[in-house]
Amino acid sequence: MSGLRILVPIKRVIDYAVKPRVNRAQTAVETANVKHSMNPFDELSIEEAVRLRERKVPVSEIVAFSAGPPKSQDILRTAMAMGADRGIHVVVEDKDPQLEPLGVAKLLKKVVDEQKSNLVILGKQSIDDDAAQTGQMLAGLLNWPQATQASKVQVEGETVTVTKEVDGGVETVRAKLPMIITTDLRLNEPRYASLPNIMKAKKKPLEKKTLKDYELDAAPRLKTIKVTEPPPRKGGVKVEDVDGMISKLKELGAL
Amino acid sequence: MATSSRFVASLRRTALSPRASPCIKRIRPVTQVRWTGSTSATSEPHQPDAKGTVKGGPAPAKAVKFTSEMYPEIQRNSKFTNLSEEHVKYFKDMLGSESAVVESFSKDASEDIEPYNSDWMRKYRGHAKLVLKPATTEEVSRILKYCNDNMLAVVPQGGNTGLVGGSVPVFDEIVINLQRMDKIRSFDEVSGILVADAGVILEVADNFLAEKKHIFPLDLGAKGSCQIGGNVATNAGGLRLLRYGSLHGNVLGIEAVLPDGTVIDDLLELRKNNTGYDIKQLFIGGEGTIGIITGISILCPQRSPAVNVAYFGLESFEHAQKAFRAAKNQLSEILSAFEMMDGRTQKLLNKATGKKLPLEGEHPFYCLIETSGSNTDHDSEKLQNFLENVMETEIVSDGVVAQDQTQMGELWSCREGVSEALGHWGGVYKYDLSLPIADMYDLVNDVRDRLTEVGLVGDDDSHPVVDAVGYGHMGDANLHLNVPVRRYDKEVEKQLEPYVYEWVQKKNGSISAEHGLGITKKPYIGYSRSDTMIKLMKQIKNLYDPNGIMNPYKYI
Structure with a gap:
């Protein structure tokens, strides 16, 4: 075997420290002028791929892939600054119909074929849609084994051992390459993009493509009818002293 | 929307660096509870929170020596009346509510009163037996009038996060x-x-302003505890001064109460007002010595939606200066903070908190740069060019750029967490100085050499001093010289003072850049102010507070 050819699909999402707001028309979440970054689970995927290489596992290439608006370039550059060798960007403008998990999985299948990848590391879900389907669907389409929610990954030759956190403990699974891994929170701690690496990343190849290049019909099957915010939490009240608290509790029927 | 996974995702990093509380504060969404981030109680064991309750373990305050014992040269002024039960009864009747009065006259409430009696650095501790918590300006006025008529000394207190003992009593002053x-x-x-x-x-x-897309023109590490009245009374500087300027410019009006009960209602909302002496400026930085500020009006700038943070390692202090010049030159109007930390502070931060530092390897100096502007693309381009430039010209040896909000918070915690981390070993001698930028760091080296020569510095318990370190707001030419110690020791103090002050005087610097005078620096004001200036200040003090009941034994 010549080494791992790792594909890491990443997504540009609203930064998880930002509180998302629904737009006025209640059709979607407001994305204009909102801080975006790489989906945190995808950061873990990139980090894990880079760590595999650092652990002297033979890795011949790490390719970061993203489908999204032109600005997704930024996160691809970040991925390359963290250690990916090159990037592929399928431009999907905001005004175009957005991809659903199945569409992404179909697209990824074509990319896997094209790039001859033998290991795909995906975040277990993206924090904007929370679908948590893409990895599994891709495994189905490729007919590859999958290990989801990885908290530890070990590669020995053709064999991959993955520890995953499940209810009530950990589960260890093993499979032969090629395979799909989806990442969970405790897998690793992503590194910072260092300045020298950010500059190197600028020179790494970034291929720009469109959905047409992959001859993919990714028309959405679902229609979003309405997006609403969760009901606001009711504020508490302050009481002056213990007596005040007791009478308040009585008033509310808690005592 | 994916609230749950967002939350977990942010927990991931914080769980891995559980002590990085300042970063949690920075990124905490406004809807969350104010105190969730303040998990680190080690070096602030008895700092009262907003409710005046004590967080952290049972009062280790017993270990804090009384100021009156540590500094026997300060004598209680006999002109002040001793507090009696009659006084306490008067205040109880006046304020009505039970939660407004904490006293240890009628019952033993020493534990309740302890947080008000000592400062968070565990350096000063008073003997106050009465704490009053007025809820209105009117109540403040009546309290002060009564105190003034009866010669009762008082200490105004906000969040009690000061660093010079200005907000805690020395003897039995009423808090x-x-x-x-x-x-x-x-x-x-x-x-x-x-x-x-x-x-x-x-x-x-x-947080309130953030909802309205504005920003408070002041930001500092203690923001979760400190109060804006106290900030104004001490003219706090902080992290945003480089961008937004000092409170002397941003505060447009104040409401304050004079010792005789007079309410000064000067809450103007005017940017321009050339009508006579600008009296409010006396209260800004007046440290509660001529009156109590009860309200402020302040000009708040638009909040910048695009913020970037970068953190560098540098070879020498020279390089830090070069980086600062390059930043001013190339980032100009979007530069909002330029902070410097020496390698030792970062090492101690790592030792005290276990926090993993953002850069591999060790560097003698570190800088943190923040840009804020209105257009992400414009800012990123500027920042990228700047970063490329400083890397290519080898001004910085290594660096990282925050890719998301959490990383921003993590990088900031490398600067904001320093003050707290240095207290880890027991105590810190803190000096907050304004110095010409070029000479700034020489002082730290000189002080370290001086302490090392007499054998006070070492790695074990037999040496009181852990190290002498420097960090600060490079953009404002403001150095924080800190000497973390295992115990407060007269020998160490003798080596430091007046040496540090003389050093600063030689460079025409200021012995108090942003922390104020309080009790710590009262004896040393002469190093930065002439006799004439001090005389004028004393005249003002006597004019507004002829009985001297306001925050006595401090300031000038």
């Missing part, structure tokens, strides 16, 4: 704590002027 005056009175979205009670917590005010 007037403003935590119950915590209402935001008004905000004008057109002019950006906020009017609020003095007891509003800085972070609460800033």
Whole structure:
């Protein structure tokens, strides 16, 4: 075997420290002028791929892939600054119909074929849609084994051992390459993009493509009818002293 | 929307660096509870929170020596009346509510009163037996009038996060704590002027403004505890001064109460007002020696939606200066903070908190740069060019750029967490100095050499001093010289003072850049101010507070 050819699909999402707001028309979440970054689970995927290489596992290439608006370039550059060798960007403008998990999985299948990848590391879900389907669907389409929610990954030759956190403990699974891994929170701690690496990343190849290049019909099957915010939490009240608290509790029927 | 996974995702990093509380504060969404981030109680074991309750373990305050014992040269002024039960009864009747008075006369309430008696650095501790918490300006006025008539000394107190012992009593002064005056009175979205009670917590005010897309022009590490009234009374500087300027410029009006009970209602909302002496400036940085600030109106700038943070390692202090010049030159109007930390502070931060540092390897100096502007693309381009430039010209040896909000918070915690981390070994001698930038760091080296020569510095318990380190607001030419110690020791103090002050005087610097005078620096004001200036100041003090009841034994 010549080494791992790792594909890491990443997504540009609203930064998880930002509180998302629904737009006025209640059709979607407001994305204009909102801080975006790489989906945190995808950061873990990139980090894990880079760590595999650092652990002297033979890795011949790490390719970061993203489908999204032109600005997704930024996160691809970040991925390359963290250690990916090159990037592929399928431009999907905001005004175009957005991809659903199945569409992404179909697209990824074509990319896997094209790039001859033998290991795909995906975040277990993206924090904007929370679908948590893409990895599994891709495994189905490729007919590859999958290990989801990885908290530890070990590669020995053709064999991959993955520890995953499940209810009530950990589960260890093993499979032969090629395979799909989806990442969970405790897998690793992503590194910072260092300045020298950010500059190197600028020179790494970034291929720009469109959905047409992959001859993919990714028309959405679902229609979003309405997006609403969760009901606001009711504020508490302050009481002056213990007596005040007791009478308040009585008033509310808690005592 | 994916609230749950967002939350977990942010937990991931914080769980891995559980002590990085300042970063949690920075990124905490406004809807969350104010105190969730303040998990680190080790070096602030008895700092009262907004409710005046004590967080952290049982009062280790017993270990804090009384100021009157540590500094026997300070004598209680016999002109002040001793507090009696009659006084306490008067205040109880006046304030009515039970939560407004904490006293240890009729019952043993020493544990309740302890947080008001000592400062968070565990350096000063008073003997106060009475704490009053007025809820209105009117109550403050009546309290002060009574105290003035009866010659009762008082200490105004905000969040009690000061570093020079200005907000804690020395003897039996009555503590007037403003935590119950915590209402935001008004905000004008057109002019950006906020009017609020003095007891509003800085972070609460800033969160309120964030909702309105504005920002409080002051930010500092203690923002979760400190109150805006106290910030104004001490003219706090902080992290945003480089961008937004000092409170002397941003505060447009104040409401204050004079010792005789007179209420000064000067809560103007005017940017321009050339009508006579600008009296409010005396209260800004007056440290509660001529009156108590009860409300402020302050000009708040638009909040910048695009913020970037970068953190560098540098070879020498020279390089840090070069980086600062390059930053001013190339980032110009979007540069909002330029902070410097020496390698030792970062190493100690790592030792004290276990926090993993952002850069591999060790560097003698570190800088943190923040840019804020209105257009992400414009800012990123500028920043990228700047970063490329400083890397290519080898001004910086290594660096990282925050890719998301959490990383921003993590990088900031490398600077904001320093002050707290240095207290880890027991105590810190802190000096807050304004110096010419070029000479700034020489002082730290000189002090370290001096302490090392007499054998006070070492790695084990037999040596009181852990190290001498420097960090600070490079953009404002403001150095924080810190000497973390295992115990406060007269020998160490003798080596430091007046040596540090003489050093600063030689360079025409200031012995108090942003921390104030309090009790710590009262004896040393002469190093930075001429006799004439001090005389003028004393005249003002005597004019407004002829009985001298306001915050005695401190300031000038």
